[in-house]
Amino acid sequence: MNLKRKVKRLINKNMVGMFVTQGEGKIYSRPIAYAEVDSENNVWFFTDINSNKIANISDNNQVNFSFANHSDNEYVSLTGTAEIITNPGIIDKKWQFYMKAWWPKGKEGDRLTLIRVEPELVEYWDGSSNKAVQAYDVVKALVTGRSYVDVANSKNELISYE
Numbered sequence: 001m002n003l004k005r006k007v008k009r010l011i012n013k014n015m016v017g018m019f020v021t022q023g024e025g026k027i028y029s030r031p032i033a034y035a036e037v038d039s040e041n042n043v044w045f046f047t048d049i050n051s052n053k054i055a056n057i058s059d060n061n062q063v064n065f066s067f068a069n070h071s072d073n074e075y076v077s078l079t080g081t082a083e084i085i086t087n088p089g090i091i092d093k094k095w096q097f098y099m100k101a102w103w104p105k106g107k108e109g110d111r112l113t114l115i116r117v118e119p120e121l122v123e124y125w126d127g128s129s130n131k132a133v134q135a136y137d138v139v140k141a142l143v144t145g146r147s148y149v150d151v152a153n154s155k156n157e158l159i160s161y162e
Helices: 003-012 052-059 088-094 097-101 131-144 148-153
Strands: 016-023 026-033 043-048 062-069 074-085 112-126 157-160
Touching: 003 062, 003 074, 003 112, 016 052, 026 043, 026 052, 043 052, 043 088, 052 074, 052 112, 088 112
Parallel strands: none
Antiparallel strands: 016 026, 016 062, 043 112, 062 074, 074 112, 112 157
C-alpha cells in the first residue's frame, strides 16, 4: 500500500486527535475532531476564530496532530504547518451536517473558521500484527540481544513530506 494512503487510512480510523500548539513559551494539547484528511494528508478542522488555538497558531504555526487507535495498536504523529482558512467557499465544501451540534448557526456562523495542517513529517507505528507476531518479536529480541523496541520498530515508518 502507498505510504500516504496508509497514513490517511490510519488517521481516518479516528475521529478525534490530539492537537498540539505552541504559544507564550508553552505547549498546549487538546483533543479535537477533524473534518477531513485530504489526498495529501492535510488535516482540516473547524474551530472558533476567537479560540486559543488561533492565537497560538498566529504566534507559531508549527503544530502536531496525533492519533491513536488503541484497539488495533496503530499510532500516527503528524508534524506540520497550520494555516487559518476563513474562505467561505472552502468552509462550505468542508462542512458536514453533524457539525451543527457544535455550530448551531451552521456554516454561516461569524466565528467559524478552518485550520489546515500541512504535514512536513509523519511518523506511524503499526503494531496491528496479531499476538503470535508480537510473541515472536519478544523471542527474537531475547535471542538476538536486541531490545523489543528495536525489533518491533523495524516495522514502523517515518515519512518526510518535504
